[in-house]
Amino acid sequence: MTKDNNASSPKWRRRADDRPDEVMDAALDLFIEKGFAATRVQDIAHRAGLSKGALYLYFDSKEAIFKALVRRAIVPMVEDGESMAKHTSDTPEQTVRLMMRVVARRLCDNRVAALPRLVITEAGNFPEIADMYREEVIERGFVVLGHIIERGVRLGVFRPVDSKLAVRNIVGPILAHSLLSSVFKIGSTDIVAIDEFVDSHLDILFNGLLAEREGDRNG
Template sequence: MRATTSSTRRRGRPRKIAGPDDILAAALRVFAATGYSRARLEDVAREAGISKAALYLYFDGKQAIFEALVRSAVVPNVERLEALVAGWQGNSADLLRNLIQAIGRLVIESELSAFPKLIVAEAANFPDLAQFYRTQVIERVLGVLASIVSRGVASGEFRPADPALSARLVIAPLLFSTLWKTCFVRDDEPRFDPAPLLSLHVETLIRGLA
């Protein structure tokens, strides 16, 4: 891999020409639209406003672009979630409510909603990437959630329950929602609103854990 996301060469001037970040942004759009295999580098290039060959100035190829995309776009958000939890003062149930909303905004409503679909689709073809995503994204998020459950159990808010497993119960409906939105909602349908489902989820879960 030749490039990191942090573009190395801005000199204060307003950027005109496309750098690695623009390429990754373009790649996200194109990959999200058709999946990795059917995505054509030509489209990524056009979307980024550069030539196909120029992609190779920044990345080693299609696969490298995909990997860089995943590595760069997701981890910062995980860190943000970890920070949110680390700084939390209130009770565990409220934290859980907050976190589920936060993850929901990220994974269902933002541009990042394309990732779960993409990762799932290409996991078999990119084992390394899948493991990266598992350890750096999924397991870290699960870890955060498990810590909340642990805290709630310790404080007596929740009944004793395996925190690792409970964490999985927390994110499952979020995964469901994002895949539902990115795979099954037709264009002619009213915009998918995950809020009611997430509300019911968090309340049922808190009640179930209580």
């Protein structure tokens, strides 16, 4: 009876509820240290303080753990973007600027940035995780940003452009900056430096790199 009472206690239930996050934290540590392919389920279980059998009570595979990590750390950014685009009263330009700041700041966290980095490096051997990331993160995020671009075009804020290509041009440098910072240690990852990068990127995107020429000023 004592065992049953302990198992039904709030403290025990909280511990059980915490287990999936503990498994994911252990897995992410190992994925960062060893890579996805080299990490075994038994390694994750050992790092999390569980038996391999106990781990399978929460996740049925290493791929399932990775998907859960993406859904915990990355998918909420997409959901926030969807909500922001739906409810904002900001101009399209302001919305793009805010969204890119949010994404760039989140990617400052090495444990968040590690996930798209792992997808890129492991996609060839594990297409299932690449497919999941594309469907739940990339495609959803691109749709949201594409709609904002198209709204800007309709309002006359942006000139007519291919929204799908524009989205890649907006997002690409943000991801490249994250990789340069986290992998090659080029550029600072503090919030001020990230905001400065985003502002510089969007200034060039919105206003161009070429100086205004005499002929342009004269019409």
